[in-house]
Amino acid sequence: MVQHTLKSAIAALALGALAFGTLAPSTAHAREMRVSSFEPPQGFYSSKVLQVWIDQANAKLSKSAQFRLYPGSILGAPPAQAELVKAGVADVALVVPTYTPGLFPLSGVVEVPGMVTSSTEGAQILNTLEAEGALAKEYADYKIIALFTTPAYRFFMTDGGVRLPADLAGKKLRTPSPFGSTLFGMLGASGVSIPAPQVYENLERGVVKGAVWVMDAYRTFRLNEVAPTITTTKFMASPMAVLMNKAAYQALSDADRAVIDEMSGKAAADWIAKVVDAADAQIEADFRAGGKVTFIEPTAEETAAWEAALAGAPAAWVAGQPDPAAAQVVLDRAAAISAGN
Numbered sequence: 001m002v003q004h005t006l007k008s009a010i011a012a013l014a015l016g017a018l019a020f021g022t023l024a025p026s027t028a029h030a031r032e033m034r035v036s037s038f039e040p041p042q043g044f045y046s047s048k049v050l051q052v053w054i055d056q057a058n059a060k061l062s063k064s065a066q067f068r069l070y071p072g073s074i075l076g077a078p079p080a081q082a083e084l085v086k087a088g089v090a091d092v093a094l095v096v097p098t099y100t101p102g103l104f105p106l107s108g109v110v111e112v113p114g115m116v117t118s119s120t121e122g123a124q125i126l127n128t129l130e131a132e133g134a135l136a137k138e139y140a141d142y143k144i145i146a147l148f149t150t151p152a153y154r155f156f157m158t159d160g161g162v163r164l165p166a167d168l169a170g171k172k173l174r175t176p177s178p179f180g181s182t183l184f185g186m187l188g189a190s191g192v193s194i195p196a197p198q199v200y201e202n203l204e205r206g207v208v209k210g211a212v213w214v215m216d217a218y219r220t221f222r223l224n225e226v227a228p229t230i231t232t233t234k235f236m237a238s239p240m241a242v243l244m245n246k247a248a249y250q251a252l253s254d255a256d257r258a259v260i261d262e263m264s265g266k267a268a269a270d271w272i273a274k275v276v277d278a279a280d281a282q283i284e285a286d287f288r289a290g291g292k293v294t295f296i297e298p299t300a301e302e303t304a305a306w307e308a309a310l311a312g313a314p315a316a317w318v319a320g321q322p323d324p325a326a327a328q329v330v331l332d333r334a335a336a337i338s339a340g341n
Helices: 002-019 044-060 078-087 105-111 119-131 178-186 196-204 215-220 246-250 254-262 266-290 300-309 313-319 324-338
Strands: 031-036 065-070 092-095 142-149 154-157 172-174 190-192 210-213 229-231 239-245 294-296
Touching: 031 078, 044 065, 044 092, 044 215, 044 239, 044 254, 044 266, 078 092, 078 142, 078 239, 105 119, 105 178, 105 239, 105 313, 105 324, 119 142, 119 266, 119 324, 142 246, 142 266, 172 196, 178 190, 178 313, 196 210, 215 266, 239 246, 246 254, 313 324
Parallel strands: 031 065, 031 092, 172 190, 172 210, 229 294
Antiparallel strands: 092 239, 142 239, 154 210, 154 229
């Protein structure tokens, strides 16, 4: 029902766009290409990644093909971003693959605990898998601008923080994805799906006792005011993508396609990952220096307890995939890439 409603809404948007002639790419006249972001204009990915990429691309593209950012979910809600691009409502969008279960199943391998600690590591895993063809089916309908990940998530807690998995028993936490809820279950907790702008309110009201997330979200949504304790356990990461409508890309002139090619792929992913990791480290350093947020650093013994509690995570991820055999191959290869092999 939800998927049907989402597709119906996107179809309506697409028809509206056609009425204005925005879905008929042409090199014969100037055409604005729309870049969708579910973040507000001042959000990290909107301002530090997408807008910077747009400015650099526009400086090289012909005047007949220029990008413009549409932030704040103007074109559609976060879970709709991939479908918006596929339908041509957006030409490019920031996509979180795990927001739409079933569309990009194998990209979620980076959610397995211990697989990724930094965005740079995650980008290496996803781009290697993509180059080797493991993700070809998932992104067949798109021109990939960049594949990368978040840094590994920390625990943001309202009530004194956590040191050991047992500290989470019976607690409700904001979950980043369905697999995130599976992981919480292994720790005796339960996951609650909450849209990003509503996390502050739900923490404040006690609907959830914490969230696993990244430092830029912690700052953007002022979570330090309601969750002043951070446990630095590298819990899991989320895949991220910047995707382009394939027809829009193919309709560009040879010269403009060459610009997009130059600003896509592993080079773009590596640049984004460096920006993400630098911001993550700087934001954490700023909060540490401010002295109002308590940071809990697990000891080696406590880290071993987390690893033991989540030892079944790889098998659980494979079992939850539509093609477990293919998932096992991707998991093994991702683990090898993560280990530097």
